[in-house]
Amino acid sequence: MARVSGTTVRTLRHYDEIGLLNPGERTASGHRRYTEVDVRRLYRIRALRTLGASLEEIASVLADSSDGLGPMRDLLAEQLRGLEVHAAQVQQLTQRLRGLLGQIDRASMPDPDQFLTTLEMISVFETSFTPEQREQLARRRAELGADAIEAAKTEWAGLVEDLLRHVEEDTPVEDPQVQELVARWDALGNRFHAEGGDGEQTKAAARRMWSDNSEEIGRNLPWPADRMRDLMGYLERARQAR
Template identity: 75%
Template sequence: MIGRDDAGRRWSIGEVARTSGMTVRALRHYDAIGLLSASERTASGHRRYTGDDVRRLYRVRALRTLGLSLEEIADVLANSTDDLAAMRALLKAQLHELEAHGARIQRLTHRLHGLLGQIDSASMPDPDQFMTTLEMISMFESSFTTEQREQLARRRADLGPEAVETARTEWAGLVEELLRHVRDHTPVDDPRVRALVHRWDALANRFHDDGDDGEGTKAAARRMWRENSEEIGRSLPWPAGHMRDLVLYLERCRQAG
């Protein structure tokens, strides 16, 4: 237990890590990038976090749950004050996110009740279908903010079921064509490949908003693939390794201009 002084309670980096659920390494990283530094040090050089530091850490963690990157959080904190009004606004935003999450859980609950009703009158679905669905829900929820999920849902609704199905068929054909070029080691600057990549990107753009919002959902989708390619690959009709090779091939094509 760290003692008190006239300025109030102090916490060691280990205590802050245990309480916040973070690692000591992550806290040191926050310090290294200037996002959160311990205000004091002991005579032997150990970090000591003050009440102001703990409040700043809470703001960092809360903003992370709202989908901001560390760079974006640094900008927000640099341009805001640590007062009651700012904290109230942050807490309201976090509460709104939790309420929205609760609403999503409620919708999922209704869907599961519907699935149970189908099971009562039909055969049991393949367990792999349940596992794949659960994995995809988890990845989608953790990769996109609430606002981004709503944007993607609006775009799909605007396109309509028929257009979405047509796009899915077109995309599958593009995958097959591009995989052949990957297997044949076709140079990335080949005009045939460049034309296919142009069609691929144009097709993807239909599902994203224009401007910064669309760039944000595209970046989140790329991040979801990088972090979960193995799980996503299991839900596709092509081997996961082939799809990873294809994504790398697409990146090389875009870099080649």
């Protein structure tokens, strides 16, 4: 059985001991004898292990039904969600590293402060959100997709420019045009957060991140840090005026 299935005798014995794969028959001398049904079960176990499922998860799925697809689908869907979150995190880190390498490879060496600022921003993100919140944000980015994220960046840059003009002109925060821009700003930000209580928590963490690290964040933006700081205060006053 071990030779045909590509596993080890030790693994088969372990599966037997934990009740995951009990041989359907025994010889007179007590040796395990696996039936066709056992072979099918073993192949399912191996396939699910390859997809990253734990032995406990596999046992639960196989215990619910030997042929039903409902529990199997739930397990596979959960595995897929985990992979999508991991893929989004890998993509984000890849973009950060590619940006740093691009700066190094340019003809003129960039200021070392640029590298420190980038590393600071990585640290700011890691410390501002819990691991669970970072996972939620990564899952949401994966759901949105690269095209939607790029479109949101473009829309956000336009909102910054429009609102900065109102800040410079000292437009009252109650002005309908200002209120409409602020509503669009908040709606845009909401796209990147989950619905419900979890989303409200990540929104609050994001606001704290900006408030506590405005100088570091401002150095990574094309607008002066003091103007962005004024804009954040303007936005908050506009929200309170609703």
